[in-house]
Amino acid sequence: MQAAGTPQRRPALCRVGQAQGATPAGRMLVFRMSDSSFLETREHQLRKLRLVMTDGNLTTNALSSERGVSARAWRKGYWGFASAPLVQADGAATRSRVQQQALAHATTMSRFGPRRQAPPAGARWRGEQGSAGPIRLAAREVGERLRAIDAWCRRRFTGLVAVNLLATEESHDKQLQSDQGVAARLGIERAALAIEFIGQADDGAPIQVREVLSARGGLGDLAWQPSLLEPLLDTLHGHLQAKRHAVPARGGEHTVVLAPDLAGMLAHEAMGHPCEADCVLAGAVTATRVGQPVASELVTMADLAHHWNGQELMVPVYADDEGTPAEDVVMIDRGRLAGFMHSRETAALMGQAPTGNARAYGPHDEPLVRMRNTVILPGDSTLEQMIEGVDDGYLLLRTSNGEADTTTEFMFGVSLGYEIRGGRVGRAIRDTTLSGNAMAVLASVDAVGSEMHWDCAGYCGKKQPMIVSVGGPALRARAHLGGE
Amino acid sequence: MVAGGDTPAAPALQDRAGRALERLRRRGFDQALACAVQGRHTEVSCNHNQASLLRSTETARLQLVALHDGRRASIDAVDGDLEALDAAVRALHESVLAAPQDEAHSLAAGQHLRHRRGPLGPPAGELAAGLADAMAQLLDWRAANAPKVMIEEGVATHTERRLHLLSSGGSDIACDSAWFGLSVYGCARDERGTSSADAAGGHGDRLELPTVHQAFGIADTLQALERQIVTAPLGGRFVGDVVLAPQAVGDLLDWLLEQLADEALIDGSSLYRQRVGELVASPQLTLRSRFEASPGVLPLSADFHVAAPLTLLDRGRLQALTPSLYGSRKTGLPHRPLAAGGWALDAGEAPLADLLAGVPRGAWVSRLSMGAPAANGDFSAVVKNSFRIDDGRLGPALADTMVSGNMARMLTDIVALSRERRDTGDTLLPWLRISGLHFS
Numbered sequence: 001m002q003a004a005g006t007p008q009r010r011p012a013l014c015r016v017g018q019a020q021g022a023t024p025a026g027r028m029l030v031f032r033m034s035d036s037s038f039l040e041t042r043e044h045q046l047r048k049l050r051l052v053m054t055d056g057n058l059t060t061n062a063l064s065s066e067r068g069v070s071a072r073a074w075r076k077g078y079w080g081f082a083s084a085p086l087v088q089a090d091g092a093a094t095r096s097r098v099q100q101q102a103l104a105h106a107t108t109m110s111r112f113g114p115r116r117q118a119p120p121a122g123a124r125w126r127g128e129q130g131s132a133g134p135i136r137l138a139a140r141e142v143g144e145r146l147r148a149i150d151a152w153c154r155r156r157f158t159g160l161v162a163v164n165l166l167a168t169e170e171s172h173d174k175q176l177q178s179d180q181g182v183a184a185r186l187g188i189e190r191a192a193l194a195i196e197f198i199g200q201a202d203d204g205a206p207i208q209v210r211e212v213l214s215a216r217g218g219l220g221d222l223a224w225q226p227s228l229l230e231p232l233l234d235t236l237h238g239h240l241q242a243k244r245h246a247v248p249a250r251g252g253e254h255t256v257v258l259a260p261d262l263a264g265m266l267a268h269e270a271m272g273h274p275c276e277a278d279c280v281l282a283g284a285v286t287a288t289r290v291g292q293p294v295a296s297e298l299v300t301m302a303d304l305a306h307h308w309n310g311q312e313l314m315v316p317v318y319a320d321d322e323g324t325p326a327e328d329v330v331m332i333d334r335g336r337l338a339g340f341m342h343s344r345e346t347a348a349l350m351g352q353a354p355t356g357n358a359r360a361y362g363p364h365d366e367p368l369v370r371m372r373n374t375v376i377l378p379g380d381s382t383l384e385q386m387i388e389g390v391d392d393g394y395l396l397l398r399t400s401n402g403e404a405d406t407t408t409e410f411m412f413g414v415s416l417g418y419e420i421r422g423g424r425v426g427r428a429i430r431d432t433t434l435s436g437n438a439m440a441v442l443a444s445v446d447a448v449g450s451e452m453h454w455d456c457a458g459y460c461g462k463k464q465p466m467i468v469s470v471g472g473p474a475l476r477a478r479a480h481l482g483g484e
Numbered sequence: 485m486v487a488g489g490d491t492p493a494a495p496a497l498q499d500r501a502g503r504a505l506e507r508l509r510r511r512g513f514d515q516a517l518a519c520a521v522q523g524r525h526t527e528v529s530c531n532h533n534q535a536s537l538l539r540s541t542e543t544a545r546l547q548l549v550a551l552h553d554g555r556r557a558s559i560d561a562v563d564g565d566l567e568a569l570d571a572a573v574r575a576l577h578e579s580v581l582a583a584p585q586d587e588a589h590s591l592a593a594g595q596h597l598r599h600r601r602g603p604l605g606p607p608a609g610e611l612a613a614g615l616a617d618a619m620a621q622l623l624d625w626r627a628a629n630a631p632k633v634m635i636e637e638g639v640a641t642h643t644e645r646r647l648h649l650l651s652s653g654g655s656d657i658a659c660d661s662a663w664f665g666l667s668v669y670g671c672a673r674d675e676r677g678t679s680s681a682d683a684a685g686g687h688g689d690r691l692e693l694p695t696v697h698q699a700f701g702i703a704d705t706l707q708a709l710e711r712q713i714v715t716a717p718l719g720g721r722f723v724g725d726v727v728l729a730p731q732a733v734g735d736l737l738d739w740l741l742e743q744l745a746d747e748a749l750i751d752g753s754s755l756y757r758q759r760v761g762e763l764v765a766s767p768q769l770t771l772r773s774r775f776e777a778s779p780g781v782l783p784l785s786a787d788f789h790v791a792a793p794l795t796l797l798d799r800g801r802l803q804a805l806t807p808s809l810y811g812s813r814k815t816g817l818p819h820r821p822l823a824a825g826g827w828a829l830d831a832g833e834a835p836l837a838d839l840l841a842g843v844p845r846g847a848w849v850s851r852l853s854m855g856a857p858a859a860n861g862d863f864s865a866v867v868k869n870s871f872r873i874d875d876g877r878l879g880p881a882l883a884d885t886m887v888s889g890n891m892a893r894m895l896t897d898i899v900a901l902s903r904e905r906r907d908t909g910d911t912l913l914p915w916l917r918i919s920g921l922h923f924s
Contacts, residue, residue, distance in 0.1 A: 055751045057814060061583050063575060064560035068543075081539040087564035105538035108612050109528075112535040112620065139557075140582035147584060162751035198753050198859065205860035206753040251721055251864070251886060251924025281532050282636030282681075283673040364525075364541040400856040406636075406671045406681045409883065411866045413855015431858035435866045435886060463637060482864020482886040484922045 037075040037106070038119075039099060040178035042321060043086060044068055044363035049169040049219075053146045055162040056154075061143075068363025069095050071102035077115030080105025083364040120344030122354040124181045125319035134171055134189040135220025142167055142219055148226040149195070149233075157197075157237050161206065164196040169219050170467065174321065182323030188315060190467055191219045192457035195233070199240045209240045209416055210398065214457035216314045239397075239416055242428035249417070249432040249483035255393035256434065256479050257386045257420065260453030263472025265399050265412050267301050268374045268460065270438030273404035275303075275331040275339075276357070276369045277346035284406040286337060294337045295442030301332040303341055304373040305356060313373040314456035314469035319356060321367040326356025332442070343369045361464040368463060375471040379448025386447045386476045388423040394481065395420050396434060411435040414481075433482040441479045449474030497522060497648040498658065500563060504546055505650045507573050513550040513580065515591040517788060519649040519657075520563055521545040526608070527641040528615040533626065533634055535619055538612055548576050549788075554585035588813035592788040593653025602662035602689055602779055604644060615640040618666065618691045625697040630706040632672040632713065636681070640691065641665040643780070649788055657788065663687045663779035663909065668702055672709035679712035679881070682851060682869040684731075686908030687780040701730070701906050705869075708850070712869055715883035721924045724846035725899070726887060727839050727873070730906040730913035732852045737771070737827060737911070739857055739891045744796070744804075745822075746811035753859045755892055756802060764802045766898035770830040771797040778826035779909040789821035796827075800896075828912035832901025839900050839917045841876040847885065847923070848873055857891050864888035887921045894918050 045067045052060035069091070070083035082101035084094050137145075146165050153163045171189040176182050192214040201207045211232060215222040258266060271294075274284040281287075286294075295301070305326035306316035317326045322344050330338045342350070343358035346369055358367035387395060395418045402412030414434050419426035456469035500520040508516035523543040530536055546563040549556070557579030561572040606614070618640040626633055644662040649655060667685025671678055686700030697703040728736070748754035756764060773794045775783040783791045787808045795803055804820050812819035840848065847870050854865030866886050872879035902915040 054747055057586060057588070057750060058556075058584050059746065059750070059810065061557040061579055062560070063558070063579060065562065065572075066545075066560075067562050070541075078535070079537040079539075081537060082541070084542045085544045085562045085564070087562065087568065101540060105540065105612070108616070109535060109538050111613070111616055115534065138582065139579045143582050143584060161753065164747075164751055198751050201860070206755070208753070208859045248862075248888075249864075251888060251922060278531065278636065283634045283671050283678050285678050364543065366537065366539060403853045405853075405868070406678055407883075409680065409866065411853045411855070415855070415858075430862055431855065431864075432888075433855040433864040433866065433886065435853075435884075437884070480884060480886060480924075482866075482888045483924065484888060 037073060038178060038180050039071060039073045039103060040176065040182060040322065041069065041071045041095060041099060042360070043175045044070065045173045046362055047171050051142055051146060051167045053150060053165040055164065056150050058143065058146070066363055069098055070363060071099040072366055073102040073106040074120065075103070075106035076110060077117040078106050078109030078112070079366070080107070080109065081366045118348040120348045122324050122344050122347065124178070125323045125325045126181065126183045128185040129187060129316070129318035134169070134191070134218030136169065136218040137220045145224065145226060149229060152226055152230070153233060156233070159199060160197055161200055162198040164198065166194040167219060168192050171218070176321065176323050178323055184319050184323050186319060188467060189217050190314065190456045191215050191217060191222045193222060193224050194457070195236065197236060197240045199244065201244050201246070207240065207243045207246070209236055209243060211236050212455065212457045214314070214455050216456065239428070246428040246430045249394065249429045249481045251481060251483035253478055253480050255390050256477060256481070257383070257390060257393065257395045258475045258477065259383070259395070259397045260449060260451060260472055260474050261455065262396055262399050263376050263475050264374065264453065264455060264470025265402050266475070267376045267472055268371060268468065268470045269402040269404045269412055270408065270410040270441065271301055271331055272303065272371050272374045274406065274408050274438070275341060276371070277340040277342045277350060278369045279406060280340050281346060281349060282406065285408055289337045290339070292337055293335050294439045295332050295335045296445040297335040298379055298448045299332055299442050299445050300330065300334055300377045302375055302377065303329045303331065303357070303371050304375060308373070308375065314454055315373050315467055317356060317359070317372045320358045321360045322358040324354045324356045324358065326372065329355045329357070341369055341371065343367060359466060361466050365464045370462065370466045371460060371468050373469045373471065376473065376475065378450050378452050378473040380450050381447040383449055383451070383474045386449065386474055387420055387425060389447065389476070390420040391422060393420045394418065394429065395425055408438040409435065410438050434479050435482070436479040441477050444478040445475050447476040497646055500546065501648045501650045504548060504569055505652065507569055508548060508550055509652060511573055511577055513552045515551040515652050517549040517591050517649065517651040517655070519547040519647055519788065521547065521645065521647040524644045525641065526611050526615060527639050528612070528619045530619055530623060530635060530638040532636065533623060535616070535623065538616070546572065548572060549591060550576050550580050551589050551591055552580050554587055554589060555580050555583040556586070556589040557583050588810050590809055590813060591653060592651055592655050592809065595655040595657055595788065595790050597657045597659065597784065597790045599659040599661065599783060603642070603664065604660055604662045606642065611642055615642060617693055618696050621693055621696045622666070625703070626706060629703070630710055632674050632710045633670055633706045634673060635668050635670040638668045639665070651788070655788065657784065659782050659784065661782060663689065664691045666691060666696065666699055666702065668706065670709070672713050674713055677713050679709045680868045682709055686910065688909055689779055700908050708869065712881040715881040717883055718847065718872055718885040718923055721922070722845065723920060724923055725843045725917060725919045726846050726921050727843060727848045728916045728918060729850045730911070730915065732849050733829070733913045733916055734911055735852050736891060736894060739861070740895065744806045746808050749805060749807055749811055749815050749817065755861060756805065760802050760805060762802060763800045765797055765800040765895035767800040768832060768901050769797050769800050769895065769898060770795065772828050772830070773823070773826055774828045774912065775823040775826040781823050781826040781910060783823050785821035785823065791821040791823040794820065825910040829901070829914055831903050831905050831914050834900045834902060836902045836904050836915055839902055839915055840873065840878060842900065842917060843873045843876055846873045846921070847871065847882060847887070848878060861891035861893070863891060886924050888924070889921045893920065
């Protein structure tokens with residue numbers, strides 16, 4: 001028996017290439033589907049843990065577990081989808097029932113009349129994907145670590161109004177089957193810790209700074225032992241002190257150095273969404289720009305499936321929730337718009353190959369075109385060189401949230417930034433918003449950093465939430481800041 | 485008209501909640517609560533101006549909350565067989581034991597509610613056909629009246645939720661509610677370019693078929709998109725006025741509600757902690773709950789207290805803070821249960837046209853695309869789906885334009901409220917004219 005606080009590792013799923021059974025993992029079976037119909041079934045278990053400590057008080061201590069089975073049918077151009085909770089005792093009956101419902105739903109849609117649409121097609125994945133399993137900490141250990149971080153901050157830093165902490169863990173285990181040959185087991189796990197300091201500005205108004213750590217796996221895979229966090233907490237407190245005297249950003253277009261944390265957000269919001277094929281079909285301005293320059297030649301941007309530079313990524317997707325083998329999608333290749341992310345349906349509509357981007361968030365959700373690990377690839381500049389090259393501008397270090405548009409106009413909140421004057425970092429600025437037309441901003445990039453930062457803490461929202469990761473190096477560009 | 489039938493509440497839910505509460509009692513918790521929830525959701529959706537999908541989902545959840553020796557935890561699991569229930573209770577017990585002690589924890593007690601609202605129990609076949617008719621109507625209307633608009637995603641839905649909650653403190657709550665929903669998201673495009681994307685939608689007790697496009701501002705939103713294809717920057721930096729459309733007014737309201745709730749009250753970041761009874765907004769502003777009247781909203785707080793009607797702002801004066809039971813016990817403030825939504829701002833006296841006519845220089849703002857406001861209320865936002873205003877007249881659609889200001893200041897700088905209001909089910913909000921925003 002393991003003692004409380006000992007990391008627990010659940011039984012490993014097979015790694016790719018080590019699948020059990022007659023079919024080797026990773027083998028792609030290519031089918032041409034019938035023009036009339038097909039049916040796919042997904043069993044999906046979703047587990048979440050969420051602990052919130054507000055000013056030393058554990059205000060949320062919640063575990064949730066969801067298990068369901070869904071079926072999706074395609075008939076003559078229309079989709080039917082049905083789902084239900086999966087209870088062990090009547091699993092087979094439930095599975096059969098939702099399959100029948102999905103087929104009936106697709107048939108019902110024929111009331112809209114004949115629909116000319118190429119049947120979704122593409123390669124099919126058979127096998128199992130997954131890591132060795134998340135390292136989960138016992139609930140007591142999670143609580144103790146949160147209390148230790150809170151106590152350390154209170155001892156170390158005077159003048160803090162509050163310390164807010166959030167620890168989360170989420171895991172998905174999916175099994176896909178289709179009458180066209182898909183038989184896959186897929187797993188995604190991620191953990192995150194958010195640390196927020198509330199302080200008081202010189203004028204008495206509340207101010208805050210926030211740091212987020214994230215990792216693939218469980219909370220035991222995240223390096224958040226209190227002793228390891230001390231340098232990070234010292235740095236965060238330094239930023240809070242700087243924000244006490246923060247000045248408003250000057251509104252308008254400026255030269256900005258985006259720290260690596262922000263470049264991933266830029267990739268996701270600014271050009272990621274407009275390169276999702278469903279957005280392209282809806283009228284995104286990217287539709288007519290393939291092959292054309294949309295960014296500086298220094299910029300290459302991709303949505304990666306599962307590996308980069310020999311390392312497995314934070315949200316590794318070997319096959320998507322349609323069973324399509326996942327492939328890297330290069331959206332911008334040295335400044336030129338190169339390609340889009342596809343489901344099987346959008347690929348058929350646009351006459352291109354599916355890329356493995358069809359993902360469903362929960363047991364009751366249908367697959368949509370979603371990003372996976374979206375990244376701007378690194379260059380060869382250092383952050384110091386980029387700052388030294390700015391006479392009058394801003395260094396932007398942390399972001400809060402972001403939003404995209406079909407026009408490629410984007411915005412994201414900037415929760416931590418500094419002025420740059422004469423090549424040196426100056427005063428902190430108050431929270432602001434960065435915006436611009438993505439193609440214009442990316443075209444203005446004149447330096448790309450060499451050091452990458454990855455993050456998988458957030459959700460992307462698009463009808464359903466979705467776990468994604470973003471990555472990138474520091475960038476120097478021209479963009480619009482909100483301010484007086 | 486698409487409307488519901490009527491079926492009696494599922495008695496099984498009470499049995500399931502009772503069985504779970506009994507298991508929790510046997511486990512020896514000091515206080516416990518069990519809530520069995522059953523849901524059914526049906527939707528017809530369109531993508532790219534074409535009907536695409538009919539989707540139905542069923543859910544059965546069991547929410548368990550327990551308190552022991554001042555330690556609290558909760559679990560939300562599939563409502564399955566006895567074995568699954570016992571596993572959930574074991575996991576909950578482990579979480580409770582691992583939690584720190586906190587005297588402020590307590591569970592809802594003595595709460596009684598029987599709530600029944602909305603189009604419950606329509607036969608599945610009729611429901612699917614009705615939703616399909618609504619979607620067909622919407623698509624036909626778009627083709628005839630907003631031909632340049634591409635609806636990237638449109639959804640017509642019916643949602644039904646039934647719950648029964650029992651607690652060791654004698655709470656007994658049963659809610660059966662259902663509602664229809666309709667929403668669209670898209671942009672307009674022609675040879676000159678593409679507009680920004682915008683969305684509209686809401687919940688109601690029915691979908692009125694001949695005029696389904698008029699619900700929730702959908703028709704106005706889609707037709708406005710066609711006028712937003714060609715845009716121009718506002719140019720220059722100045723201080724001016726905005727006319728905020730209800731969607732953007734909702735952002736202001738959300739910020740205010742967060743300021744009055746647990747996290748900001750407990751961590752000390754609320755700007756309003758000491759300001760009950762004071763004027764914190766324009767005297768024209770009265771904000772009332774309509775928990776009972778809002779489709780899709782239960783008059784029940786997240787910690788399972790019955791949410792009584794509440795006037796939060798009375799002619800600009802703050803009437804209450806809204807801590808949960810825990811927040812109340814932690815801060816010493818009076819407990820004010822709130823539902824998850826359901827708010828209305830009283831209408832103003834000015835016609836919408838007068839709000840516009842009164843603006844010398846500024847913008848008509850349909851949507852704010854913004855970073856999360858700072859703790860002190862400072863924000864900056866890109867104005868989306870918006871138009872320039874000069875000398876009281878609407879100008880071209882805007883691009884690359886930002887406004888910045890402070891949320892608390894905006895509440896006090898409201899110049900006028902419109903007589904017209906938009907009802908999305910969740911909220912009933914007018915247009916607001918606000919002065920003193922920084923444009924760049």
